[in-house]
Amino acid sequence: MSMMLKLRYFAWVRERIGKPEEDVEIPAGVATVAELMTWLSGRGEEYAHAFDNPKVIRAAIDRSHVKPQAPIAGAREIAFFPPMTGG
């Protein structure tokens, strides 16, 4: 079953994709954060550019940090961003 998700992008991930957020219908079969990155990469050049080195991209599900292998079932909001540089 497909699911609707709010995706949010920050810093250079946001710049490369060209928007801060979007609502996206995720097809069945995309089960983890890593799979979602792979699926997003296929949506166009800007996405491929943003996720060309997925190892450096961090993710959060519903505003909590998660690992790439985290399942996305039940998520409302998933964010992608570079390593943080606050402080």
Place this chain on the structure above:
Amino acid sequence: MSPTIAVKVQREPFDVSAEAAALSRGRTDVGAVVTFTGICRGDENGEAIAALNLEHYPGMAETEIESHVAEAARRWPLTGAVVIHRFGRIVPGEDIMMVATASSHRAAAFAAADFLMDYLKTRAPFWKQVEKASGPTWVEAKAEDDSAAARWVKPHQAAE
């Protein structure tokens, strides 16, 4: 008394002295207050900068900092803690963020401030972009910040 905890994510400047003073006002169990202030430098790798632009993840920034302050209060006998992190455009010389920790004795206050800074650097969702003559660039995360944060991982958490 329970610890006095305050976490603020804001665009506006803050007053470090007033925030630190509030940690001991009206109570006599505070023997030590440690403050750390992060300040915007006027250069990045030798190149002059006009400003920093700090982007953040509203909502997550607050909850992430709050969870680390709560963890600090579990690990050390704190009487209080304040973390303030600004976002938006910050020019050289301005404060970016502050941590203040209070305890009956200095060791806990120093350790908790150190712990909070290491975690904020690597876990709080903020990103710095540098404005300079050659164009804007994103600050890259430093490997030493990750290893500094790793110091605080307890052995049973290392596998997580």
